[in-house]
Structures are given as structure tokens and as C-alpha cells.
Amino acid sequence: MVLFSHICSFLPLVSPTGVLEPLPTGSALVTESKNKLPCSDVYVFFARGSLEPPLLGPIATPFKQSLERILAPRSISLSFTGIDYPNLPEYFFLGGHPLGGRTMTLAVRTTILICPMSDIIISGYSHGAQLTHDTAFQLLPHERNRIAGVVTFGDPLYRHPLPPPLQARRLSFCHPGDNICDGDFYDIRAAHFSYHLNATDAAKFVAERVGRGGFGRAKL
Numbered sequence: 001m002v003l004f005s006h007i008c009s010f011l012p013l014v015s016p017t018g019v020l021e022p023l024p025t026g027s028a029l030v031t032e033s034k035n036k037l038p039c040s041d042v043y044v045f046f047a048r049g050s051l052e053p054p055l056l057g058p059i060a061t062p063f064k065q066s067l068e069r070i071l072a073p074r075s076i077s078l079s080f081t082g083i084d085y086p087n088l089p090e091y092f093f094l095g096g097h098p099l100g101g102r103t104m105t106l107a108v109r110t111t112i113l114i115c116p117m118s119d120i121i122i123s124g125y126s127h128g129a130q131l132t133h134d135t136a137f138q139l140l141p142h143e144r145n146r147i148a149g150v151v152t153f154g155d156p157l158y159r160h161p162l163p164p165p166l167q168a169r170r171l172s173f174c175h176p177g178d179n180i181c182d183g184d185f186y187d188i189r190a191a192h193f194s195y196h197l198n199a200t201d202a203a204k205f206v207a208e209r210v211g212r213g214g215f216g217r218a219k220l
């Protein structure tokens, strides 16, 4: 039930009035190119690092605020959602909690189905960055193609390429001296805790890639 409620929390199923909007009659969902339900123009799914409190912490919060500041004046709506998962360090050492990757994959998959015109970004910090890799590999090729960008901070898999076309849509922040990015997990240094400094850089990258009316018009 916990998982279910988390999944429901990011489903754009209800209008702001809380009423499920009926589909127009006589039109086939699969052949329509427009969003059928109240969807945001842009979805960012962000997974936090090990032991950080849920759901948007010291990196995601300024990242989200910075992105809102860029998109709002352009009348581009944003849904910025934290992916919940058991962010225990022991799973970080094992390469990332499997439930985290599955939850992010399901969030992306559902959004693709419900909001075919929206742009989708996956993002994460440290343990959360590992989950973006899991997601990239779990998505089907046509789903991968719907991801407008991947943004990671302090990614232990920094040197590992993502499957096409996502490697070319990727921005990975790794500060000099952050040896987590070199796969050295047992000596976490101050450089691993300074990625809030890149919140605006990350937001600019996302804004460059999204918001032109959805899939097909984003810079892909």
C-alpha cells in the first residue's frame, strides 16, 4: 500500500478540482497526439541520496526552485516529483536499491502513457543517480526515446555510459575530489556534498531541453 500511494501521488489523473476528467467521446486515445488529462508540460523525477530525508533535499530543492524561476515566465508548467525508495547505504554499496529503479521506471512509464505530449527528465543524487542508470536500462527503447534529459549529481556510475539515446542527453555533475564519482565508495569527501552549487546549471540544462510543447518538439 505504501508503494501504491507513492505511485498514485505522481499520477496526473485528476484535474485541479479533483474531478477525473472524461475523455472526449469518439476519439481514440492511441491516435491522439495531445494530452488527455491535466498534465504538466514538464515532469522531473528526482531520487535523493542515501539517508537524506524524503523527498526533495538540499540538492533537489534549489534545483526545482531554479527550474520554476526559468519555466514559469514562459508559461511552462512543471511537476517535480521525488521518487521514494528505501535509501539505505547498504544498497548504495550494492549498486542501488532495486525498488528505487523500479519505482522510477514505473513513474516514467505511466507518465509516458498518460501525458504523451509532456517532456520527462530523470535525475538523482548519489544513490539516486544509481537509480537513473537502472531506469535507463529498464525502459524500453521507445520509452527511452521519450526521456528529454538525464541529470545526475555525484554519480558513482559517472564513467558508465547510458544506453542510446540517453548518453547524448545526459548532464552529470561530478566535482573534482568527489571520489564517489570514481567508484570509490569508502571515503566520502566534502566534494560529494556541494552539488547544491550546481542547481542553476542543472535547471538551465533542463530548460534548454524541454518546454517546446512536448515530445517531438523538445531538443532531442
Ligand SMILES: *[C@@H]1O[C@H](CO)[C@@H](O)[C@H](O)[C@H]1NC(C)=O
Pocket (backbone or CB within 6 Å): 173, 197, 198, 201
Ligand atoms: C558546478 O558548480 C561548481 C561550483 O560553483 C562550478 O565550478 C562548476 O563549473 C559547476 N559545473 C558545471 C558543469 O556547471
